[in-house]
Ligand SMILES: Nc1ncnc2c1ncn2[C@@H]1O[C@H](COP(=O)(O)OP(=O)(O)OP(=O)(O)O)[C@@H](O)[C@H]1O
């Protein structure tokens with residue numbers, strides 16, 4: 001019981017419940033099926049991206065270029081579909097976006113693994129590089145006339161429930177997120193590669209001594225993030241029914257915040273899929289529903305920042321209490 | 333073990349009497365080959381001009397417990413890294429299990445059953461005990477998927493061999509140093525270890541943990557025929573555990589042989605080339621002077637209970653007790669790193685409130701912590717920068733610029749005073765041997781000339797010869813009027829350096845002892861009695 005209480009996941013879950021109660025009691029429409037389905041639809045893209053970010057953070061790195069990769073994948077996929085196969089089914093777009101994402105991810109991996117450069121520096125660089133290349137070499141106008149398969153995908157639903165006003169629709173894109181969650185969970189917990197990612201985050205030196213091929217693991221990590229970002233980008237475009245090269249970029253911190261709130265530590269080695277899912281839920285609710293209890297939009301960021309501070313601060317203080325001193329004498 | 337010895341003597345005699353003993357000689361070689369796990373011939377290794385190893389010859393037999401001793405910087409850790417394949421030798425032969433290795437890679441050493449347990453243990457703090465033990469093996473077997481049942485089975489089996497009870501599901505970061513060590517041993521066993529090498533494994537262990545470690549070592553030797561090579565500066569431990577002694581000096585093995593041939597004095601002599609006699613510190617404080625430090629009723633939740641004592645200028649007061657007796661907590665409290673809930677602290681009869689290390693430093697208190705290797709050194713920076721880092725303000729001229737000449741003078745002075753073994757104080761600290769890095773931490777604090785110096789285990793990891801030099805240094809500083817609180821569980825050290833010893837039990841000072849009125853046996857008996 002004590003163990004359960006001290007777990008980060010429990011803390012996040014309690015916060016979510018508290019927030020839901022607070023919002024729901026003030027505004028009962030929060031609990032409507034329609035709103036819940038909308039919330040799910042809103043968390044689809046963040047959810048996919050968060051899985052990639054989780055893996056990077058567990059390995060002790062950080063990636064901030066994934067949003068640029070996502071929009072790059074989306075834009076290229078839509079442009080190619082429009083130009084060469086306007087009637088192709090939606091999965092073609094997903095394949096193109098994933099391949100593009102994978103390729104860009106491997107560029108990150110190349111710099112990180114071959115030159116041992118700090119991951120933040122590399123991905124900060126590629127973030128503007130990918131974005132700049134997209135705007136100047138591929139296109140900078142918003143594509144509103146997306147291929148018909150994307151339009152119909154946007155209207156698709158796996159569950160339709162008639163309500164007093166209109167219907168509540170559950171979009172199939174949630175299945176992509178669920179798939180990403182399951183794959184990541186299996187990967188991290190049941191493959192040697194996944195354990196290697198934790199090992200790398202725990203101690204790079206020990207991982208090398210144990211015989212992990214750290215270079216290969218890093219190629220996998222950043223490739224995987226790229227691939228997921230491509231998929232997320234395509235999903236985003238399909239839901240929004242447009243390909244805007246300025247979209248998504250700028251939301252990195254939201255996703256990273258969700259992952260960190262879920263218990264992943266930026267120093268590497270810690271983080272779970274369950275925690276990340278909870279973190280995403282928390283951030284999505286805070287982002288889209290605080291307004292329901294009268295928190296103005298401009299204050300939402302402040303509230304989210306507060307949640308992060310408190311959410312990551314409490315475990316750190318608890319750890320210190322337990323006697324794990326984190327203050328070093330070097331810094332006095 | 334007796335057999336080849338007999339064979340050797342026998343054949344040697346025949347060989348020297350008549351010159352036709354080829355048959356017997358080859359038989360001896362055959363026997364010796366079978367018992368010999370590792371042989372080094374004329375190993376040389378230099379680092380950018382520093383000759384760390386200068387022709388090391390060494391053999392290690394199967395199933396024997398070997399101890400390697402020598403002064404700081406004589407090349408012990410370097411030798412171990414060469415055996416493990418981590419460093420490439422410049423010259424010499426390495427023969428493992430009868431096979432000569434031109435180019436020894438870490439993986440070769442592991443395949444031959446050589447397992448080195450490094451000081452950082454190469455464990456993953458974020459993973460569970462079970463996974464840490466099983467991971468290498470799973471990897472070596474080329475597994476792609478994780479079978480948690482398998483992981484638990486492997487770990488359980490390994491811990492059963494070590495015969496210790498450690499929760500499999502706990503994270504390694506929650507483990508004590510002693511448990512981490514046992515986990516590392518368990519891991520080594522699963523990889524078919526024939527020889528387990530440990531570099532200063534006991535420097536962070538309590539006495540009880542050391543005796544657990546030793547019984548594990550003895551059992552593994554007896555039941556599984558595993559050989560050990562064990563580096564330590566604590567000669568009493570070395571004499572207790574080892575069957576074969578190997579003494580190094582200046583990059584060479586200068587003496588080796590059966591344990592029975594050695595005693596404390598001979599070991600010291602072989603290591604240092606001189607005999608050491610320390611004089612005790614006779615000091616009677618002037619009771620008319622006010623005390624430098626007066627502590628009254630100091631308490632901290634659960635760990636300190638009504639601490640009361642005085643310390644005068646020029647005194648060296650020892651604080652001892654078992655781990656958990658509160659000896660380190662007392663230091664932390666005085667240095668503002670442990671919140672106290674009661675009590676008063678006076679410096680020069682003026683009450684002071686110390687709630688942070690900054691406060692403590694302001695009042696002229698210095699503290700050299702216990703785990704100096706992780707706290708307080710900038711490893712990539714030069715030795716001299718590390719030495720002066722605390723006194724940088726004093727070395728600035730009126731323009732605020734650092735006076736290079738004075739920095740150099742300071743650095744040279746301390747390198748000399750503490751005999752830090754280096755060819756150039758401008759080299760990064762990480763090029764120093766373990767014991768010499770510790771001296772840099774000491775130098776850094778001593779250079780700041782505090783009024784009251786708290787030293788926590790100042791000579792852990794320091795060789796006997798230098799220990800004496802450090803003790804002289806401490807006495808000299810006290811002679812100049814510094815007050816010194818010396819926390820240690822090294823009994824000879826306490827008796828030789830302190831003029832008073834405070835014995836702590838369960839957070840309380842239970843007794844005050846005068847070194848003149850006691851001896852080693854009596855004090856160590858008092859230390860462990862509950
Ligand atoms: N990476 C390195 N670069 C330069 N010099 C080094 C390096 N490693 C070790 N040395 C030097 O080699 C010598 C032997 O060092 P080593 O670490 O083997 O000593 P040691 O016997 O383990 O000492 P200690 O008891 O203090 O741990 C020392 O003079 C040290 O300064």
Ligand SMILES: [Mg+2]
Pocket residue numbers: 408409410531765766767
């Ligand atoms: Mg060493």
